[in-house]
Amino acid sequence: xxxxxxxxxxxxxxxxxxxxxxxxxxxxxxxxxxxxxxxxxxxxxxxxxxxxxxxxxxxxxxxxxxxxxxxxxxxxxxxxxxxxxxxxxxxxxxxxxxxxxxxxxxxxxxxxxxxxxxxxxxxxxxxxxxxxxxxxxxxxxxxxxxxxxxxxxxxxxxxxxxxxxxxxxxxxxxxxxxxxxxxxxxxxxxxxxxxxxxxxxxxxxxxxxxxxxxxxxxxxxxxxxxxxxxxxxxxxxxxxxxxxxxxxxxxxxxxxxxxxxxxxxxxxxxxxxxxxxxxxxxxxxxxxxxxxxxxxxxxxxxxxxxxxxxxxxxxxxxxxxxxxxxxxxxxxxxxxxxxxxxxxxxxxxxxxxxxxxxxxxxxxxxxxxxxxxxxxxxxxxxxxxxxxxxxxxxxxxxxxxxxxxxxxxxxxxxxxxxxxxxxxxxxxxxxxxxxxxxxxxxxxxxxxxxxxxxxxxxxxxxxxxxxxxxxxxxxxxxxxxxxxxxxxxxxxxxxxxxxxxxxxxxxxxxxxxxxxxxxxxxxxxxxxxxxxxxxxxxxxxxxxxxxxxxxxxxxxxxxxxxxxxxxxxxxxxxxxxxxxxxxxxxxxxxxxxxxxxxxxxxxxxxxxxxxxxxxxxxxxxxxxxxxxxxxxxxxxxxxxxxxxxxxxxxxxxxxxxxxxxxxxxxxxxxxxxxxxxxxxxxxxxxxxxxxxxxxxxxxxx
Ligand code: NAI
Numbered sequence: 105x106x107x108x109x110x111x112x113x114x115x116x117x118x119x120x121x122x123x124x125x126x127x128x129x130x131x132x133x134x135x136x137x138x139x140x141x142x143x144x145x146x147x148x149x150x151x152x153x154x155x156x157x158x159x160x161x162x163x164x165x166x167x168x169x170x171x172x173x174x175x176x177x178x179x180x181x182x183x184x185x186x187x188x189x190x191x192x193x194x195x196x197x198x199x200x201x202x203x204x205x206x207x208x209x210x211x212x213x214x215x216x217x218x219x220x221x222x223x224x225x226x227x228x229x230x231x232x233x234x235x236x237x238x239x240x241x242x243x244x245x246x247x248x249x250x251x252x253x254x255x256x257x258x259x260x261x262x263x264x265x266x267x268x269x270x271x272x273x274x275x276x277x278x279x280x281x282x283x284x285x286x287x288x289x290x291x292x293x294x295x296x297x298x299x300x301x302x303x304x305x306x307x308x309x310x311x312x313x314x315x316x317x318x319x320x321x322x323x324x325x326x327x328x329x330x331x332x333x334x335x336x337x338x339x340x341x342x343x344x345x346x347x348x349x350x351x352x353x354x355x356x357x358x359x360x361x362x363x364x365x366x367x368x369x370x371x372x373x374x375x376x377x378x379x380x381x382x383x384x385x386x387x388x389x390x391x392x393x394x395x396x397x398x399x400x401x402x403x404x405x406x407x408x409x410x411x412x413x414x415x416x417x418x419x420x421x422x423x424x425x426x427x428x429x430x431x432x433x434x435x436x437x438x439x440x441x442x443x444x445x446x447x448x449x450x451x452x453x454x455x456x457x458x459x460x461x462x463x464x465x466x467x468x469x470x471x472x473x474x475x476x477x478x479x480x481x482x483x484x485x486x487x488x489x490x491x492x493x494x495x496x497x498x499x500x501x502x503x504x505x506x507x508x509x510x511x512x513x514x515x516x517x518x519x520x521x522x523x524x525x526x527x528x529x530x531x532x533x534x535x536x537x538x539x540x541x542x543x544x545x546x547x548x549x550x551x552x553x554x555x556x557x558x559x560x561x562x563x564x565x566x567x568x569x570x571x572x573x574x575x576x577x578x579x580x581x582x583x584x585x586x587x588x589x590x591x592x593x594x595x596x597x598x599x600x601x602x603x604x605x606x607x608x609x610x611x612x613x614x615x616x617x618x619x620x621x622x623x624x625x626x627x628x629x630x631x632x633x634x635x636x637x638x639x640x641x642x643x644x645x646x647x648x649x650x651x652x653x654x655x656x657x658x659x660x661x662x663x664x665x666x667x668x669x670x671x672x673x674x675x676x677x678x679x680x681x682x683x684x685x686x687x688x689x690x691x692x693x694x695x696x697x698x699x700x701x702x703x704x705x706x707x708x709x710x711x712x713x714x715x716x717x718x719x720x721x722x723x724x725x726x727x728x729x730x731x732x733x734x735x736x737x738x739x740x741x742x743x744x745x746x747x748x749x750x751x752x753x754x755x756x757x758x759x760x761x762x763x764x765x766x767x768x769x770x771x772x773x774x775x776x777x778x779x780x781x782x783x784x785x786x787x788x789x790x791x792x793x794x795x796x797x798x799x800x801x802x803x804x805x
Contacts, residue, residue: 106131116143125163151293164205198289224262233375237366241346377756384739407480411442417545505530533558550748601655607706621752631674727791738804767798
């Protein structure tokens with residue numbers, strides 16, 4: 105396994121076989137090297153064709169081996185590439201499908217390349233904070249020209265084979281084959297073998313010249329463009345360095361430079377963060393006690409109860425995926441408003457050129473509305489998005505239990521209420537699950553899938569698969585107040601409030617958070633989301649948990665009617681129709697007065713303290729969430745924060761960031777925070793799991 109060898113006349117055909125994308129894992133490399141040696145030694149073989157089984161040529165490194173010794177065990181990719189390039193018989197790559205990363209680097213080491221049309225070709229390493237490390241930065245510019253190659257390497261985006269083949273002067277493809285690729289490649293290989301027998305040397309990409317007519321100016325320009333585009337990530341700049349080396353240095357020296365830059369990037373926290381997120385996304389869809397082959401229920405029709413802010417956004421996800429949706433409301437005008445908002449959102453996309461009119465029409469045609477539960481009874485999945493009140497939810501779920509067909513999945517979009525209690529309103533708690541979307545639900549990637557005590561495994565498996573279909577990152581959460589994301593953000597919000605009391609302004613806190621990399625600091629975020637939402641939650645929560653101390657500044661703000669952007673004033677002032685946050689004297693005065701009333705003398709607080717109080721409050725609560733089993737792994741928590749809360753990607757999420765700082769240091773800092781009499785000493789006691797990991801010198805991830 106790994107690769108097959110077969111002889112077709114005088115051609116040895118080596119077929120990569122490592123589903124799903126023929127990743128160049130250890131077994132594949134061993135089989136490939138063995139095949140090449142066998143072909144070289146066999147007098148009956150005149151040429152070699154290298155191709156991929158299934159739909160891919162090769163997607164590159166086998167991600168399942170990432171970070172394991174197997175990934176670099178000999179024969180490593182460099183050795184295989186040297187074998188191919190040095191083969192005395194012509195080697196032809198027959199590129200039948202996806203050709204990416206190490207797969208493209210392998211193809212570039214072949215003497216010739218024949219490709220099917222419409223194949224995706226890419227060097228996507230930059231997306232993991234790396235650069236192509238097996239000659240890609242040196243060989244691709246030699247066949248496509250410096251500019252085209254650099255664009256591909258810096259963006260990591262795929263380009264279709266036939267588009268590349270149409271570029272004037274390109275040497276990436278010798279031929280694009282519309283017919284039977286393998287037959288054509290074999291015939292082509294025999295012709296090349298005949299030429300070689302007649303004395304024609306085998307062409308090698310390394311022997312091609314790599315030049316640019318205005319190298320100084322061009323690379324200066326490239327660096328400027330890249331700087332603007334990748335401010336928190338070093339990899340794009342190193343890609344420019346590597347391609348510049350292809351121009352400035354002889355081939356082997358350029359390869360050595362590429363190697364050195366690759367190793368530098370490999371150990372950057374940014375690349376670690378990107379790889380963590382990449383694997384975290386895949387890991388999130390796997391639930392420890394739900395086998396991957398759990399049968400899924402079929403979801404062909406969806407119903408949404410409530411056509412408000414969330415109901416409309418949720419519906420759009422399914423319409424976008426071609427799944428018909430029926431929205432149900434109490435009154436016709438609420439339905440009309442809901443439909444109008446959806447249409448308006450799509451029309452805005454059409455105006456921006458992001459959506460074609462016929463697509464808009466097709467999506468709207470999938471949407472129907474009703475005031476009558478009989479019209480939704482046949483839906484395979486119903487998602488409730490009515491007011492956040494248990495009494496309202498109770499009525500809805502009792503009705504759903506009566507009318508919905510057996511086997512239908514009953515989901516609630518509640519952000520804080522107890523999913524187990526909601527399930528208890530029905531006689532089918534196994535079919536009830538939380539599907540917690542984030543606002544705007546048609547945009548935000550995150551979906552928290554809330555697993556009730558009775559939720560059936562096939563319901564979970566179905567929802568996780570469906571999430572992929574509607575392009576969400578789904579993370580499973582157990583039942584608790586706020587689930588994973590909002591339970592953590594509560595602590596973050598409390599720290600924001602304490603920081604104000606102790607001496608900060610909202611702008612100072614936001615700036616520090618934004619410098620750390622948050623898309624928005626806590627106060628700008630509050631103004632965007634609406635400060636009244638948190639107010640309502642606090643009213644309920646802190647009545648239930650009277651011991652929990654919090655800063656009253658946010659309540660005072662709401663009492664002033666400053667709900668945020670929607671009221672034109674919040675933590676900041678806003679000019680009509682604009683979203684720029686203007687620091688507000690009134691708010692600063694309110695905070696000062698409040699501080700005085702508490703008898704606090706303000707002190708100067710460093711950005712470092714601000715950021716660590718905010719971020720470590722997330723981490724400590726997250727450690728409790730992990731320990732309680734609300735989240736099943738640390739990377740799930742990071743995915744929640746990266747995809748739902750604007751946590752900076754280059755930090756990899758709160759848990760990944762804590763690991764990067766060393767949990768010993770994290771604990772030490774928390775103990776310092778606990779000694780601050782104006783903060784919450786009880787909260788800052790390191791969670792037992794965190795304390796244990798720190799003591800053992802271990803990490804979350
Ligand atoms: P909304 O007030 O915009 O919409 C609620 C809609 O439900 C209204 O159109 C109302 O007419 C309708 N409705 C109320 N009772 C109903 C009933 N018995 N039958 C049919 N329709 C009924 O509220 P929003 O913001 O969309 O929130 C809905 C749910 O989503 C709540 O549970 C909320 O906690 C949750 N949620 C809200 C988020 C947000 O940022 N707004 C984020 C995530 C979840």
